[in-house]
Amino acid sequence: MSVMDADAGLFVRRDPAAARPDLMFHLYQIPFTVNTARLGYDVPEHGFGMTPNVPRPRSVGRLTLADSDPSTKPLLDFRYFTDPDGYDERTIVDGLRLAREVAATEPFASWIGREIAPGPSLRTDQELSAYGRAAHHTVYHPAGTCRMGAPDDPGAVVGPDLRLRGFDNVRVADASIFPAMPTVNPMVLVLMIGERAADLIRSR
Numbered sequence: 001m002s003v004m005d006a007d008a009g010l011f012v013r014r015d016p017a018a019a020r021p022d023l024m025f026h027l028y029q030i031p032f033t034v035n036t037a038r039l040g041y042d043v044p045e046h047g048f049g050m051t052p053n054v055p056r057p058r059s060v061g062r063l064t065l066a067d068s069d070p071s072t073k074p075l076l077d078f079r080y081f082t083d084p085d086g087y088d089e090r091t092i093v094d095g096l097r098l099a100r101e102v103a104a105t106e107p108f109a110s111w112i113g114r115e116i117a118p119g120p121s122l123r124t125d126q127e128l129s130a131y132g133r134a135a136h137h138t139v140y141h142p143a144g145t146c147r148m149g150a151p152d153d154p155g156a157v158v159g160p161d162l163r164l165r166g167f168d169n170v171r172v173a174d175a176s177i178f179p180a181m182p183t184v185n186p187m188v189l190v191l192m193i194g195e196r197a198a199d200l201i202r203s204r
Contacts, residue, residue, distance in 0.1 A: 052095020173197035
């Protein structure tokens with residue numbers, strides 16, 4: 001268990017003219033049933049999962065204070081699938097359809113006994129969207145809460161040298177400084193930020 005169970009990934013550019021992929025999959029070598037079992041789907045002994053992700057969602061969540069007590073947890077509303085143009089919903093529906101296409105090719109086709117979720121009976125966009133809304137979840141990569149920016153950027157918390165504004169001896173070197181969310185999992189970028197921080201500190 002020294003590595004995660006997603007041994008493959010898939011990146012898709014639905015619009016060939018786009019600058020970056022807009023659909024991402026983890027391919028799990030285990031039956032990824034955490035979010036489908038609670039909906040009543042089978043949990044097979046052997047299986048694999050393909051999970052479509054919306055790398056750059058357009059829905060915007062809200063974070064507000066519950067009260068004036070600093071020990072009270074804030075109120076977090078992800079507001080999934082609320083973007084007015086329906087981009088996030090379309091991305092998930094396209095992802096579910098693409099997962100079926102991949103599963104129908106070899107060598108997957110010869111190994112698959114049956115589709116468990118969303119299940120072969122769900123075919124329309126509306127049915128797949130309802131399934132996506134029911135099974136969706138975050139993939140736990142919060143970032144950008146104290147973003148890095150140019151010296152004249154009033155909204156930036158950290159400068160290009162990773163220094164926390166107003167504090168000469170404090171640097172921030174983690175995913176919170178991202179000025180924008182990356183398309184892929186942020187692990188490599190976090191390592192890169194750490195290396196850059198080490199260089200900056202060494203050069204002093």
